[in-house]
Amino acid sequence: MRLVNNSLTMSLSKVCLSSLVGGNFLLVETDSNAIFTPEDISSDQRMMADTAARFMDKEVLPNIEALEQQDEGVTPRLFQMAGELGLLGMDVPPEFGGLGVGKTSLLGVEEQFTRLGGFGVTCGAHSGIGTLPLLYFGTEAQKEKYLSKLASGEWMGAYALTETGSGSDALAMRTKATLSADGTHYLLNGTKMWISNTAWAELFTVFAKVDGEHVTAFLVERRFPGVSFGKEEHKLGIKSSSTRRVTLEDARVPVENLLGGIGKGAYIAFNILNAGRFKLGAGALGAARESIKGAARYAMERQQFGRPLAGFGLIQEKLGEMAVRLFAGESAVYRTAGMMEAVFETGELVDSTTPPFPRGLEEFALECSIIKVSCSEILDDVADEALQIHGGYGYTEEFPPARVCRDSRINRIFEGTNEINRLFIPGLLLRRAQRGRLALVEAISRVEGELREISARPSDFEHRGSAGSGGVGSDLGQARSLVENAKRLVLHLFGLIHKKYGEKFSEEQEVVAILSDMIIDIYLAESALLRTAKALGRGKSAGVMADLAMAFVNDAAGRWEGLARKAFAVISEGDQLSQHLATLRSLMRWTPLNGVSIRRRIANRLCEVGSYPALVCLK
Amino acid sequence: MMKILVALKRVPDPDTRIRVKEGVLDLDGVKFAVNPFDAIALEQAIRMREQLGDVEVVVVSIGTGDCVEQLRLGLAMGADRALLISGAEAPDSLSVARILADVYRRERPDLVLMGKQAIDDDSNQAGQMLAALLGIGQATFVSKIELVDGRSSACCARETDGGIETITVRLPAVVTTDLRLNEPRYVSLPGIMKARKKPLEEIQLTDPTLKAPARTRVLKLESPPPRKAGIRVRTVDELVEKLRNEAKVI
Ligand SMILES: Cc1cc2nc3c(=O)[nH]c(=O)nc-3n(C[C@H](O)[C@H](O)[C@H](O)COP(=O)(O)OP(=O)(O)OC[C@H]3O[C@@H](n4cnc5c(N)ncnc54)[C@H](O)[C@@H]3O)c2cc1C
Numbered sequence: 001m002r003l004v005n006n007s008l009t010m011s012l013s014k015v016c017l018s019s020l021v022g023g024n025f026l027l028v029e030t031d032s033n034a035i036f037t038p039e040d041i042s043s044d045q046r047m048m049a050d051t052a053a054r055f056m057d058k059e060v061l062p063n064i065e066a067l068e069q070q071d072e073g074v075t076p077r078l079f080q081m082a083g084e085l086g087l088l089g090m091d092v093p094p095e096f097g098g099l100g101v102g103k104t105s106l107l108g109v110e111e112q113f114t115r116l117g118g119f120g121v122t123c124g125a126h127s128g129i130g131t132l133p134l135l136y137f138g139t140e141a142q143k144e145k146y147l148s149k150l151a152s153g154e155w156m157g158a159y160a161l162t163e164t165g166s167g168s169d170a171l172a173m174r175t176k177a178t179l180s181a182d183g184t185h186y187l188l189n190g191t192k193m194w195i196s197n198t199a200w201a202e203l204f205t206v207f208a209k210v211d212g213e214h215v216t217a218f219l220v221e222r223r224f225p226g227v228s229f230g231k232e233e234h235k236l237g238i239k240s241s242s243t244r245r246v247t248l249e250d251a252r253v254p255v256e257n258l259l260g261g262i263g264k265g266a267y268i269a270f271n272i273l274n275a276g277r278f279k280l281g282a283g284a285l286g287a288a289r290e291s292i293k294g295a296a297r298y299a300m301e302r303q304q305f306g307r308p309l310a311g312f313g314l315i316q317e318k319l320g321e322m323a324v325r326l327f328a329g330e331s332a333v334y335r336t337a338g339m340m341e342a343v344f345e346t347g348e349l350v351d352s353t354t355p356p357f358p359r360g361l362e363e364f365a366l367e368c369s370i371i372k373v374s375c376s377e378i379l380d381d382v383a384d385e386a387l388q389i390h391g392g393y394g395y396t397e398e399f400p401p402a403r404v405c406r407d408s409r410i411n412r413i414f415e416g417t418n419e420i421n422r423l424f425i426p427g428l429l430l431r432r433a434q435r436g437r438l439a440l441v442e443a444i445s446r447v448e449g450e451l452r453e454i455s456a457r458p459s460d461f462e463h464r465g466s467a468g469s470g471g472v473g474s475d476l477g478q479a480r481s482l483v484e485n486a487k488r489l490v491l492h493l494f495g496l497i498h499k500k501y502g503e504k505f506s507e508e509q510e511v512v513a514i515l516s517d518m519i520i521d522i523y524l525a526e527s528a529l530l531r532t533a534k535a536l537g538r539g540k541s542a543g544v545m546a547d548l549a550m551a552f553v554n555d556a557a558g559r560w561e562g563l564a565r566k567a568f569a570v571i572s573e574g575d576q577l578s579q580h581l582a583t584l585r586s587l588m589r590w591t592p593l594n595g596v597s598i599r600r601r602i603a604n605r606l607c608e609v610g611s612y613p614a615l616v617c618l619k
Numbered sequence: 620m621m622k623i624l625v626a627l628k629r630v631p632d633p634d635t636r637i638r639v640k641e642g643v644l645d646l647d648g649v650k651f652a653v654n655p656f657d658a659i660a661l662e663q664a665i666r667m668r669e670q671l672g673d674v675e676v677v678v679v680s681i682g683t684g685d686c687v688e689q690l691r692l693g694l695a696m697g698a699d700r701a702l703l704i705s706g707a708e709a710p711d712s713l714s715v716a717r718i719l720a721d722v723y724r725r726e727r728p729d730l731v732l733m734g735k736q737a738i739d740d741d742s743n744q745a746g747q748m749l750a751a752l753l754g755i756g757q758a759t760f761v762s763k764i765e766l767v768d769g770r771s772s773a774c775c776a777r778e779t780d781g782g783i784e785t786i787t788v789r790l791p792a793v794v795t796t797d798l799r800l801n802e803p804r805y806v807s808l809p810g811i812m813k814a815r816k817k818p819l820e821e822i823q824l825t826d827p828t829l830k831a832p833a834r835t836r837v838l839k840l841e842s843p844p845p846r847k848a849g850i851r852v853r854t855v856d857e858l859v860e861k862l863r864n865e866a867k868v869i
Pocket of ligand 1: 125159160161162166167168169193194195196197235243410413414415416417418419420509
């Protein structure tokens with residue numbers, strides 16, 4: 001890695017340096033002022049989101065049926081309009097017709113598009129995996145040729161990695177690229193499967209193996225000879241999006257359209273997925289918000305046993321839980337956006353490809369996976385409970401939840417399945433530690449030392465547990481300590497597991513996934529607490545926020561404990577297991593809060609104000 | 620060069636639920652927007668500029684620093700510059716008219732465009748009072764406007780209870796807009812970026828007569844009673860019977 005431009009350090013003062021290292025949140029404590037939160041959105045950013053909201057309300061949602069049936073011309077027309085409004089080129093610099101704003105500005109717009117899942121996939125795939133390979137890995141000449149077309153929405157973009165035989169194992173692709181005899185073209189042969197936007201896209205980033213060996217990315221125009229397309233897949237959901245096969249039969253791609261260098265395809269494919277996963281997570285928030293709004297409204301209106309549904313405890317619990325999970329996911333997404341933006345703004349480049357690509361794209365791969373997994377699952381659960389609140393009506397097409405359930409399901413599958421992402425998180429921590437990018441080993445030995453001290457003098461660590469009754473601030477403080485202890489716990493486990501399995505670590509998928517789940521909860525819980533602390537620090541009344549954050553931590557405490565028990569029982573037995581369980585008890589001391597009354601409070605307020613953004617006073 | 624002054628008021632977003640808590644407005648979590656009628660006025664001004672060319676569109680808002688948001692939105696829609704008048708405490712319609720009259724004397728616009736009313740207090744007075752204070756013409760509830768006689772007058776269609784009335788006012792004049800005048804454009808993202816560079820000037824009110832307390836007082840705030848559930852009638856006869864005997868409206 002080299003520093004190409006060190007002068008653009010503007011936002012480094014805003015976000016402290018240690019938080020600008022991916023995965024480091026697990027090793028250090030983070031200052032609440034160092035994180036970006038939804039409350040930090042500027043009025044310009046809000047205005048951009050409002051434009052997207054109005055576009056969805058007035059143009060897209062009224063056309064839901066036509067879009068879902070893929071009526072001729074509807075998607076291209078709306079897509080074009082989104083482009084004219086500037087909604088499709090936010091990442092792209094102004095010299096290529098885009099806006100050139102950072103990741104924090106994207107969120108509000110992304111959240112709007114996904115209010116119709118399929119249309120969200122169309123726009124998200126275009127401006128994410130469809131445009132970003134060219135933006136981050138393209139040469140000036142390639143950008144000159146294509147980027148402004150993509151930024152303006154004149155052209156739609158697509159990304160073709162998956163094949164019939166290679167999905168999760170994407171690098172096992174069979175598509176080949178062979179240089180033509182005269183050296184001017186590559187001839188591509190193979191079939192790509194499940195390619196979003198195929199019906200309308202003009203430019204595909206296609207991955208193929210040069211000489212059957214070196215994975216390489218190519219910019220392939222729709223009209224290039226030898227490119228053809230399959231029929232629409234019949235999908236469970238996101239029906240307004242297009243998904244088809246792309247067949248390449250001696251497809252002629254000029255050598256100038258090779259992206260990032262021969263054999264650099266894996267860098268491109270995987271780093272673009274970081275951005276894609278982040279976008280997917282951010283989008284899921286918008287769909288979840290919409291579901292919560294619909295569910296709250298329905299629960300207020302629908303009467304049974306002489307009261308609105310919203311008056312029943314079990315419904316309040318559902319509504320409360322939806323808001324709690326969304327709050328945590330949202331806090332993590334905005335925090336990550338702030339960090340990514342700050343690293344992008346440093347202008348630092350990684351020279352593994354030609355030309356080099358921005359470090360901002362790869363630094364937070366771990367956080368992007370966390371966001372992908374957690375937000376896709378939050379949305380699934382929120383959508384499912386929203387349907388449940390609608391009862392039989394929820395099972396019909398009269399109300400949105402049926403569609404939302406179908407639409408949300410894909411998020412756990414594409415951009416790397418949630419299983420693949422779960423396996424990736426601990427693996428990446430390990431790789432970064434081995435490459436000296438992350439002080440993981442040092443942190444683990446620090447924790448080992450602390451744990452020896454705990455077992456010698458357990459009373460010293462008492463305060464780290466039980467929640468007191470000293471008001472919001474001190475409760476939050478207790479919760480922060482608990483999260484720090486959860487970090488100790490997961491680091492300790494990580495050390496033990498790695499010691500036990502060594503190089504075969506990754507074969508123990510179930511245990512690796514436990515580490516992942518604990519890490520995911522840590523990131524979300526910490527983000528929710530930091531966000532609340534930041535709001536409190538600004539003298540905001542953080543009543544609802546504190547409820548939301550504390551309810552999340554309260555449940556996470558149980559999950560950390562349960563997951564760790566499960567893992568300890570896999571890696572040890574007898575006395576050793578008892579010892580581990582004693583360590584677990586000393587770290588996870590937490591007097592449970594009354595989660596029922598917290599969720600009732602949240603649900604009541606939610607119904608009073610009518611929507612999730614209003615609940616947390618997001619403008 | 621023609622100059623159009625457009626007044627923009629910051630109001631709660633029409634889609635938010637307004638709540639009254641212990642006699643005061645509970646504004647926690649309430650989103651704010653440009654008064655929709657004012658957005659129509661601004662759209663009209665921008666269209667006139669697009670049509671005529673040499674027109675300057677100035678937006679003005681009275682209130683605290685929060686109003687900058689609405690002014691920025693005006694600039695992002697296409698206004699050329701913005702004025703924020705701060706220092707007035709909870710002005711009522713007459714105070715607003717006085718302050719705008721002061722702005723008018725400063726700016727000397729050829730046309731003042733404003734919403735027929737603001738959706739927060741629905742007073743529907745400021746425009747009329749402003750025209751009276753300035754002694755210039757007015758056209759209210761306007762659903763169509765066209766400049767005539769070499770831009771010296773505006774021919775306006777007014778939406779009245781009795782139907783559409785067409786009048787011509789000599790400029791300068793105050794024109795207040797109705798819903799059907801136009802549909803405001805989208806605020807494009809490039810527009811938002813451009814607005815960052817447009818001038819926004821803050822003017823502190825110093826003149827004590829302009830800062831004078833409002834003449835109207837709010838005695839009490841309460842939520843409207845919840846709507847009673849409707850009933851389904853089976854026949855026209857039943858409907859007529861109910862309208863006559865229960866509702867007593869026919
Ligand atoms: C609607 C839709 C749109 C899509 N759009 C695009 C697109 O635009 N571009 C593109 O390139 N691709 C796209 N895809 C493809 C998508 O990314 C793949 O479907 C996904 O990566 C999974 O691959 P697969 O379907 O081959 O499943 P498989 O890889 O066969 O996985 C099947 C199951 O096995 C699990 N599994 C696989 N490997 C492991 C492992 N090592 N350990 C444990 N479990 C494992 C998976 O988690 C999954 O549960 C799209 C797919 C769909 C359905």
